[in-house]
Amino acid sequence: MKLSEITCPADLKQAQAQDLPALAQEIREEIIKTVAVNGGHLASNLGMVELTLALHRTLNCPTDRLIFDVGHQCYAHKLLTGRQARFSTLRKTDGLCGFPRREESAYDLFDTGHASNAISLALGMARARDLKGEHYQVVAVVGDGAMTGGMCYEALNDAGSSHTPLVVVLNDNGMSISSNTGALARQLTRMRVSRGWLGAKKAVADALRKTPVGGDALYRGFQRIKNHVRNVLVRDKYFTSLGFRYFGPIDGHDLTGLERVFRQVETIEGPVLVHVVTKKGYGFRDAEEKPEKYHGVSPFVPEDEKTGPTLGAAAGAHITQLAESRPDLCVITAAMTGSTGFGPFVEKYPDRLFDVGIAEEHAVSLASGLAAGGMRPFVAIYETFLQRGYDQILEDICLQGAPVTFLMDRAGLGGEDGATHHGIYGVSMLHAMPGLTLLAPCCEAELRAMIDWALTQNGPVAIRYPKNTKVNLPFAGFSAGKWETLRRGGDAALISCSALLEECLTAADTLEKNGLRAAVINASTLSPADDGCLLRLHQAGIPVFTAEEHALTGGLGSIAAQHCARMGLPSPRGMLALPDAFIPHGSRKQLLQRYGLTAEQIAAAIQKVVRP
Ligand SMILES: Cc1ncc(C[n+]2csc(CCOP(=O)(O)OP(=O)(O)O)c2C)c(N)n1
Structure with a gap:
């Protein structure tokens, strides 16, 4: 048969x-x-x-x-x-x-x-x-x-x-x-x-x-x-x-x-x-x-869409280097040491990496214990799987003020794996947690700066980043709590973070061709938001837009609206985000297109409001 x-x-x-x-x-x-x-x-x-x-x-x-x-x-x-x-x-x-x-x-x-x-x-x-x-x-x-x-x-x-x-x-x-x-x-x-x-x-x-x-x-x-x-x-x-x-x-x-x-x-x-x-x-x-190599095989990618090394690999390399002079650094992974970029770390410091298996809840509470014992733990887990540890983050990390740093890999659209693998609920999950600083780097250099900063803090920090960012952004330096202007413009301000900034910068190019100058702002600290930046934009009369690769509810747009309301300012004029629905599988590019988040669509959405 x-x-x-x-x-x-x-x-x-x-x-x-x-x-x-x-x-x-x-x-x-x-x-x-x-x-x-x-x-x-x-x-x-x-x-x-x-x-x-x-x-x-x-x-x-x-x-x-x-x-x-x-x-x-x-x-x-x-x-x-x-x-x-x-x-x-x-x-x-x-x-x-x-x-x-x-x-x-x-x-x-x-x-x-x-x-x-x-x-x-x-x-x-x-x-x-x-x-x-x-x-x-x-x-x-x-x-x-x-x-x-x-x-x-x-x-x-x-x-x-x-x-x-x-x-x-x-x-x-x-x-x-x-x-x-x-x-x-x-x-x-x-x-x-x-x-x-x-x-x-x-x-x-x-x-x-x-x-x-x-x-x-x-x-x-x-x-x-x-x-x-x-x-x-x-x-x-x-x-x-x-x-x-x-x-x-x-x-x-x-x-x-x-x-x-x-x-x-x-x-x-x-x-x-x-x-x-x-x-x-x-x-x-x-x-x-080589079953590990063939566990998950990447889809065929055309030459012009190829991306460089992952941000996870950059985080892993940086922490491996820091660990040389910091015997208190340790790392926890949950059955994904290689995929999160910590293969080199475990090679060099096998005693300081704890792979707990598919046990994200345990990973989080274990980190709290390690921190209480005087270590500085990093917890490297894909954003979607860290959802498992919600209660443990709230109770065992935030309530204790534990100096634990979460490295939330694969934030944003998970592409071909689909609804269960998109990292699009992480901001709403963590923004509500008292005492936690939530960061989102736009490139490797910013990720490294955030890791360094997290180590100076006495409480929990979460850094969420996508698999890759494609282009080098005009990033000038990370300053916690401050949103950095990547491009100036007085007709509109487009606030975004991480990989979607690439689309936003291209959208600003398109708008400029149509006679509109749009500022592009890197909201690298998502929580707490930069109230000063929102206030300055309002005072300058610049209409604010947010764009994010995250579900609308509880994301950057919601945070900006909440902070504006608290200061008595009007809400952003536009909040571009993924819908509050389950997003199916597909290539990131096609999904961005489907949900109105490509550079052309962002530019068109802004233009429609600013100069209808
Ligand atoms: C909560 C959660 N954490 C991590 C993963 C990532 N993940 C997918 S398959 C897998 C390994 C599963 O091993 P096993 O159940 O033995 O199946 P095998 O692939 O060996 O057949 C992991 C860690 C996941 N899917 N869900």
Whole structure:
């Protein structure tokens, strides 16, 4: 059976077992071909092919409910649930999303992208099923990386004390984005290793059974020892002590074995954990050898759109340098040390970098403890994932006045990853927090200056920055609390920050061609805002506009309006921002265009108000 003959999982059930390896190969080729052009999560998806085939052959979706944690590993699922024809549009504007999306398919149950919530979602569905007297299976697929997230334990704790039938498939490839960290990773390794040990013992058992004299007795004795060892070593207490029936470890690339176990657990009246061992990048040698490199592959970028090194890399390099003379500096990351630019730091100072796994809440409170003990912690986390730590930032950092610096990477539109990955709520999240200074650099030099300044402060600072800024801005120097005028003009003042300043400066060029001189102001301190600047603009009679790559509510425009109101000044004449809606995936350029934030659109919006 060919992939093109499968329009839904029911078709897959008609396939003969001997056809499946070729089908798996075809799925892999389709994934590799598409990701090579569009970018995406390659290694995770290659490792999931057999597991997805086995799940869809044994489950009866969409009646049965299959939930992927994070959802970045759902490409085979998309190919098997009627989305082959559109697969080449993966991650493209208006194309298929790289994560499950309900609007795409009845087989996608939640719009996901943030880790460690699948067991909670699945338990909720299973409880709803039981309360309504319905009958279907609920299965959550969770990676070992995602299992480092505290939410998983809250859910396991809850599920394990109930008798709710529910299957958790632990997809254990020993990797998060990079090698998995923590005590759980060590425990899973022990369990995987013992599986290899038992496999080796099978050969011994077979040999014993064939011994001419007393072979059967020898075999039975050996079997008893083996079962004992299995109980001690393999039937580990880890998941069973939490109230789960444990099955595993199972070879995640052995389709027959997987199907057998999934059929076996179907009828179990209670929570079950199936521990499946897969190889990240399976079937593509380079990805198997370097799974970290192939976790997230960047989309093809035309030469003229290429950007330089990331701002995260600049932050990492700067802090690595500062750490030489500052033994009190330390860094906390949450499963993304490399992506946030702290690879060089951990190389040089392994004792001063704490990678806590996908545990952003813990990362924040850990920083507060480190600060209370006399260290100067930096917490490097993508803005979207720091949302997880809202309460901890408020209670454990701000309320304590802890001198912790947050490095909020990937602020702004997250591009191809979509709604779950845009960093567009960070200002509204942090502006409300008493005692926290919120900064937004427009270039590497300003980022470095902000890091230096943060180290002189005795309280919390958050620096939010995009992945890259493209051009060198006419940045003259950072002065905390002061908004810097990058370009002068008396007909309008355009206040913005970070990468969107590039569009604003080009917008000012366009306006100038049309006879309007617009000032461009870098609001590098978002909180507290520069009241003096707003007052001066008002006194000079210059109409104020704000432009930001952030949701309208709670962003720079809202802050400016609030400060104006407090001083009795009129609100800005225009507040250009992303709408208060979930923003889908797409290239940053196309999304800016869609939401009216390109240079031409900004210029047109200002011109319409100032000289209609
Ligand atoms: C809350 C949160 N933090 C960080 C991430 C970034 N992230 C995406 S996938 C991933 C690793 C997941 O590892 P695992 O669950 O083992 O899946 P694998 O890719 O190895 O199959 C991370 C850290 C995220 N999606 N959500």
